[in-house]
Amino acid sequence: MKPIQILLTLLFWNVIFSQNSTLDVKHLNIENGIALSGYDPVSYFVASEPKLGDKKISLKFQGVIYLFSSQKNKDTFLKSPTTYLPQYGGWCAFxxxxxxxxxxxNPKTFKIIDGKLYLFYNSLLNNTLKSWNKNEKKLKTQADKNWKAITN
Known part of the structure; x- marks a missing residue:
């Protein structure tokens, strides 16, 4: 790669990551700086159920620590990080x-919709994924609006 191509690539990635990092960490569902209760974000997409990550295989992205169950999943995440981020900051979609x-x-209660990760509350005989599934289109539209209002 020529020096000008490298410079343009770096500038491009700086713009992309700057735009994606505008979401304030205070809006995210994190504990001790760790997202997804320590579950591997890529595992939601490649396994039948999410896997807990390993603190030895982690990275910080947009001010948040993500743990991975394998180096392969970490490498996959690095290729397209925003693909694997939970919607609505990791809060309950319903x-x-x-x-x-x-x-x-409950990080084990989730749904992938159009390639995006949605998480749900599931405790005390209340699994909100079931309620979401009954009226997903309307709830998703309203959740998008509500999330935008919260984060702006």
Whole structure:
């Protein structure tokens, strides 16, 4: 690669990551700086159920630490990080759509919709994924609006 190509590539990535990092960490569902309760974000897409990550295989992206169950998954994440980030900052998609609130999730209760990760509350005989599935289109539309209002 020529020096000018390298410079342009670096500038391009700087712009992309700057735009993606505008979401304030205070809006994200993280504990001790770690996303997804320590679950590997890539595992949601490649395994039948999410896998816990390993602190030895981690990286910080946009101010948040992500753990991975394998180096392969970490490498996959690095190729397209935003692909694997949970929607609505990792908060419950149903709650975001139903009443616009940030509600904790069970990281094992999830759904992939159009290549995006959605997480749900599931405790005390209340699995909000079931409620989401009954009216997904309307709830998703409203959740998108509510999330935009919260983060702007």
């Amino acid at each position: 709650a975001m759509g139903d009443y616009g609130e940030k509600v904790e999730v």
